[in-house]
Amino acid sequence: xxxxxxxxxxxxxxxxxxxxxxxxxxxxxxxxxxxxxxxxxxxxxxxxxxxxxxxxxxxxxxxxxxxxxxxxxxxxxxxxxxxxxxxxxxxxxxxxxxxxxxxxxxxxxxxxxxxxxxxxxxxxxxxxxxxxxxxxxxxxxxxxxxxxxxxxxxxxxxxxxxxxxxxxxxxxxxxxxxxxxxxxxxxxxxxxxxxxxxxxxxxxxxxxxxxxxxxxxxxxxxxxxxxxxxxxxxxxxxxxxxxxxxxxxxxxxxxxxxxxxxxxxxxxxxxxxxxxxxxxxxxxxxxxxxxxx
Amino acid sequence: xxxxxxxxxxxxxxxxxxxxxxxxxxxxxxxxxxxxxxxxxxxxxxxxxxxxxxxxxxxxxxxxxxxxxxxxxxxxxxxxxxxxxxxxxxxxxxxxxxxxxxxxxxxxxxxxxxxxxxxxxxxxxxxxxxxxxxxxxxxxxxxxxxxxxxxxxxxxxxxxxxxxxxxxxxxxxxxxxxxxxxxxxxxxxxxxxxxxxxxxxxxxxxxxxxxxxxxxxxxxxxxxxxxxxxxxxxxxxxxxxxxxxxxxxxxxxxxxxxxxxxxxxxxxxxxxxxxxxxxxxxxxxxxxxxxxxxxxxxxxxxxxxxxxxxxxxxxxxxxxxxx
Numbered sequence: 123x124x125x126x127x128x129x130x131x132x133x134x135x136x137x138x139x140x141x142x143x144x145x146x147x148x149x150x151x152x153x154x155x156x157x158x159x160x161x162x163x164x165x166x167x168x169x170x171x172x173x174x175x176x177x178x179x180x181x182x183x184x185x186x187x188x189x190x191x192x193x194x195x196x197x198x199x200x201x202x203x204x205x206x207x208x209x210x211x212x213x214x215x216x217x218x219x220x221x222x223x224x225x226x227x228x229x230x231x232x233x234x235x236x237x238x239x240x241x242x243x244x245x246x247x248x249x250x251x252x253x254x255x256x257x258x259x260x261x262x263x264x265x266x267x268x269x270x271x272x273x274x275x276x277x278x279x280x281x282x283x284x285x286x287x288x289x290x291x292x293x294x295x296x297x298x299x300x301x302x303x304x305x306x307x308x309x310x311x312x313x314x315x316x317x318x319x320x321x322x323x324x325x326x327x328x329x330x331x332x333x334x335x336x337x338x339x340x341x342x343x344x345x346x347x348x349x350x351x352x353x354x355x356x357x358x359x360x361x362x363x364x365x366x367x368x369x370x371x372x373x374x375x376x377x378x379x380x381x382x383x384x385x386x387x388x389x390x391x392x393x394x395x396x397x398x399x400x401x402x403x404x405x406x407x408x409x410x411x412x413x414x415x
Numbered sequence: 416x417x418x419x420x421x422x423x424x425x426x427x428x429x430x431x432x433x434x435x436x437x438x439x440x441x442x443x444x445x446x447x448x449x450x451x452x453x454x455x456x457x458x459x460x461x462x463x464x465x466x467x468x469x470x471x472x473x474x475x476x477x478x479x480x481x482x483x484x485x486x487x488x489x490x491x492x493x494x495x496x497x498x499x500x501x502x503x504x505x506x507x508x509x510x511x512x513x514x515x516x517x518x519x520x521x522x523x524x525x526x527x528x529x530x531x532x533x534x535x536x537x538x539x540x541x542x543x544x545x546x547x548x549x550x551x552x553x554x555x556x557x558x559x560x561x562x563x564x565x566x567x568x569x570x571x572x573x574x575x576x577x578x579x580x581x582x583x584x585x586x587x588x589x590x591x592x593x594x595x596x597x598x599x600x601x602x603x604x605x606x607x608x609x610x611x612x613x614x615x616x617x618x619x620x621x622x623x624x625x626x627x628x629x630x631x632x633x634x635x636x637x638x639x640x641x642x643x644x645x646x647x648x649x650x651x652x653x654x655x656x657x658x659x660x661x662x663x664x665x666x667x668x669x670x671x672x673x674x675x676x677x678x679x680x681x682x683x684x685x686x687x688x689x690x691x692x693x694x695x696x697x698x699x700x701x702x703x704x705x706x707x708x709x710x711x712x713x714x715x716x717x718x719x720x721x722x723x724x725x726x727x728x729x730x731x732x733x734x735x736x737x738x
Contacts (some may be wrong), residue, residue: 144538151533155547158605161480162554164573177431180573225457238451248458255665257688257713258708261701262469262476268483285461292458317450331464346557348668349688364558371562371675379566386559393553401546401550408549409616 168385176379192388194380199369202358205384207366211345214279214362218344219285219337222291226336227329229286230295231321235307251289260353267354278354279344291336298332299325299411335407338396345392363389433713477706482699504652507682507706510692511596512664515686516615519603520659523713526607531614545615549608561602561672565589569599590675592683600667601683610655617651618644646731654732658727667692687711 167182169191175184196204230341230397232238233245267278284293289367302325310324326333348364366387397404452459479487479492498505534544554560568588569574579585588594626645634642669680670686678685678693691711695704 147533147538147541149535154533154541155544156486158548158551159564161560161567161605162550164567165559168566177571180576181572225461228454228456229458232451236448236451236454238448241451244455244612247462251462253661253715253719254466255661255708255711256468257665257667257691258473258712259466259469261695261705262472263465264695265472265481265483265701266464266469266475266499282461282465284457285465286458287465293424317454321454325516342553346554348558348671349557349692351669367558368672369564371565372671382562383566388560389559390554390557391700393557397546397550397553401549402542404553405549405612408552411611 125277136206139341143208162345164384165383168379171380173380185229191359191380191384195385197379199358199366204363204366204388206359207361207363208388210276210360211255211362211364215341215344217276217280218283221280222288222340223333225284225286225289226291227326227333228321229292229297229301230323233285233292234296234299235321235325236317248289248292251287251291256349260349264353266312272354274357274360276360278294279350283340283344286376291340292409294336294339294407295329295332296399298329300326331403334400335403338400338404339407342393342396428624464672474706477709479702480700481702481705483701484699487702490702494703495710497703498706498710499674502688503524504685508678508685508687509677511683511685514596515600515603515666516660516663519600519663520656522600523604523659524605524610524652524655526604527611528614528652530607531611531618532640534611534615535618537674545612549612552606552609555602555606556668558668558672561669564598564602564669565673568594568609587709590680592681595673595680595684597665603663603666603671610659613651613655614648616647621647649730650732653722653726657719660718660722661715664711 164182167184168176170187171179171184172186172188172190175186175274190208198204229248231242233248257298263278264273270277272278272281306324306328309322310320346364348368351362351365354366355365357368362386365380367385370378370385438454467540476487478491480490480493481487482507490515530548534541534548553558570587570590571587572588574588575585588598621644625647626639629639629643632638640711665688666686667688670684671692674684674689676689676693678689687707688711691704691707694700694707
């Protein structure tokens with residue numbers, strides 16, 4: 123056997139071990155992914171199962187597909203359908219996004235680009251409010267909103283967002299604006315732009331990825347939020363999707379699983395769609411600012 | 416967004432850093448100064464009305480008896496005294512929450528680090544896997560997922576059936592005083608994707624030359640992990656520990672949904688936040704709830720300070736300013 127032949131055979135064998143290593147790795151990762159995603163698959167499968175099958179089989183794959191769970195879940199609550207809950211949730215979430223974008227981008231610009239007295243202290247204070255447990259504020263906020271006459275309206279859920287109470291997003295935008303070269307501001311200044319026009323016409327367009335990320339996170343968090351909505355909304359016609367879903371808990375027995383899972387699937391549908399469309403931005407956003415899910 | 420997941424709480428560099436201080440007093444500089452406050456106006460208003468104001472008001476309320484119907488009635492330390500001397504449910508709720516935090520945070524972060532190490536290589540499909548692992552973090556806090564969990568772990572649910580098929584006894588996890596809390600802890604651990612993507616970004620920052628160096632020294636896989644990965648990742652680990660700990664003290668939805676708002680069975684899932692909610696919004700004892708909120712705030716603040724203090728011992732900042 124010649125020298126070169128030996129070397130090539132060694133090289134091919136190394137390549138095959140590399141390939142089997144890679145294959146093994148993919149198998150391991152896919153198994154872990156399946157375990158992690160199983161609850162989601164189970165939810166999807168159950169929502170398309172007839173009631174009898176839910177009791178008899180725990181396989182995530184329905185033997186007989188049906189849409190009955192969706193229709194019965196949709197009108198599970200007498201007097202009000204899930205359609206109303208979806209509209210209510212949508213209104214609150216969209217307003218929250220608008221408010222967050224407006225107020226947080228203004229604050230982020232001030233913190234990342236402007237000089238003024240007390241800036242460092244305020245920045246530290248802003249970061250501290252991110253860590254402040256919300257439950258400390260709920261009782262006094264409730265008392266304040268009660269004197270405003272805002273209980274059982276959308277205002278307690280929406281108005282704070284217009285005043286940059288979600289400091290997470292200020293932080294996320296500041297992190298991003300730090301990456302925008304200062305020379306661009308400088309050029310705008312030389313061209314005669316003041317801070318207001320620089321913000322609106324120069325920095326804001328350049329911050330677009332951070333604005334999109336913030337919008338999606340803000341939407342999903344408001345959409346999924348339960349605690350605040352539970353506290354402030356007490357009229358069935360004002361209920362949102364999470365509260366509508368929580369009403370299923372009172373109905374015990376496995377017969378209600380189908381409609382419950384069907385409505386859960388619908389509730390998570392917007393989150394799924396955002397995830398599919400913007401997964402890269404979402405994961406990068408979560409990475410750069412350490413946001414919770 | 417390429418910035419690393421470092422807990423960088425320093426304010427950004429001021430834009431006039433290069434300019435002489437005296438020069439800033441020209442008209443442009445003055446405009447800049449007021450502009451800062453103008454841009455922060457909504458934030459100031461929010462801070463005053465929705466954060467600092469309520470914070471101080473709740474401190475006052477914690478020394479009162481207040482049912483929302485009558486004006487607050489000053490009772491001094493009575494709420495705190497009751498909490499610490501004659502309210503067993505308060506201690507119980509504190510213990511449940513502590514168990515939840517102490518178990519769920521390390522397990523969740525260990526999972527996050529493990530999967531991040533698994534994914535930290537150049538392979539096809541990494542992006543898709545990373546996203547799929549992140550998905551539970553987007554869904555996890557929702558009522559929908561809490562309902563899924565409740566169904567999976569209930570009597571005759573998929574988990575109980577699966578375990579009985581391998582010979583273990585059938586268990587109704589949700590109605591068991593032993594297993595209800597572990598089921599909720601598992602739900603928290605399921606959302607390991609968010610810290611995982613942060614770990615992954617941190618791992619990417621470690622220069623490969625360092626690994627080459629220990630390979631020359633003959634370090635095995637464990638040696639590489641112990642002497643390079645762990646110390647260089649320690650700032651990211653600290654960041655994740657801090658964030659996850661603070662967040663998990665505030666968990667509410669899972670315990671509310673899984674126990675149907677009761678914290679049962681037999682208070683075994685009575686989280687601190689759930690008990691606070693019950694005291695405030697079902698018993699209408701807003702003074703007492705405020706006092707509980709301040710105890711929570713104090714506990715979280717002390718714990719945060721402690722974690723920062725301890726971090727000096729184990730967190731390694733590669734740039735040489737290891738305080």
